[in-house]
Amino acid sequence: MTKTLYLANPYGFSAQQRSLLLPPLTQELEALGAEVWEPFDRNNQVDFSKADWAYQIAQADLQDVKTCDGIFAVVNGTPPDEGVMVELGVAIALKKPIFLFRDDFRRCSDSEIYPLNLMVFAGLPKQGWESYFYQSVDEIASPSKALYQWLQSFAKSTAY
Numbered sequence: 001m002t003k004t005l006y007l008a009n010p011y012g013f014s015a016q017q018r019s020l021l022l023p024p025l026t027q028e029l030e031a032l033g034a035e036v037w038e039p040f041d042r043n044n045q046v047d048f049s050k051a052d053w054a055y056q057i058a059q060a061d062l063q064d065v066k067t068c069d070g071i072f073a074v075v076n077g078t079p080p081d082e083g084v085m086v087e088l089g090v091a092i093a094l095k096k097p098i099f100l101f102r103d104d105f106r107r108c109s110d111s112e113i114y115p116l117n118l119m120v121f122a123g124l125p126k127q128g129w130e131s132y133f134y135q136s137v138d139e140i141a142s143p144s145k146a147l148y149q150w151l152q153s154f155a156k157s158t159a160y
Contacts, residue, residue, distance in 0.1 A: 003151060005034040005099075006064055008088060009074040010081035012040025025101070028140040029072060032151050037064050065090045070097035070150065075116055078108035085120070092123035099147045100124075101134045 007025065011017040022038065029036045043060045046053050061083075065071065071091040073084055080102075091098055100120065107115050114121050124132045131146040142148060 002033060002035040003069040004067075005029055005036055006068040006071045006087070006091070007036050007038045007074075008065075008071055008084045008091075009038070010077070010084055011074065012038075024137045025072075025074070025140075028137055029147075032141060032148060034072075034151055037068055039064065061087065062090065065096075066094065068096065070099065072099045072101060072147070075100050075102045075120060076104040078104070078106050080108075080116065080120075088120065088123070096123070097146075097150055098123040099132050099134065101140075103135055103137075 007022075007029065009022065009025070011021045018040065022040075026036050026038060039057075039061050042064060043057050046056050046060070050056075065087050071088065073088045073091075074080075075084065075088075079085070088098065100116075102115065109116050109118065111118050121129055128146075131144070131149075134140055134145065134147075139145060140147065143152075
């Protein structure tokens with residue numbers, strides 16, 4: 001059994017971002033052994049001609065966040081995408097494992113410690129939160145980072 005990782009991101013709204021930015025993230029996460037739930041792929045079958053299409057997508061994304069094993073959230077921007085922040089908030093409330101990706105060099109925080117609003121870090125440990133924070137695609141596969149360790153601990157616990 002593979003751990004499911006919800007990839008909260010705003011990249012599906014742009015064809016260029018969807019084709020250039022999503023594949024490297026998804027490939028790195030899958031290479032580590034995660035089953036990636038990318039919301040734009042998973043909920044692309046919604047009928048946009050129906051009046052309630054937005055509600056359907058919101059409910060499907062919410063259900064995915066509720067049922068996934070963990071969340072990998074792209075938190076670029078100042079501020080980061082509102083939908084990603086809501087998904088992240090739900091995951092924090094449900095005590096899901098949280099992994100943050102930000103390769104945006106701009107700071108959007110009053111804190112000298114955290115590069116984003118401090119509430120974004122509420123689901124991470126006080127000590128060692130940096131292990132859950134990724135600043136490049138290459139860093140995703142690092143054995144010293146929390147995602148690698150989380151996925152490997154699961155792989156070992158399910159091995160025969």
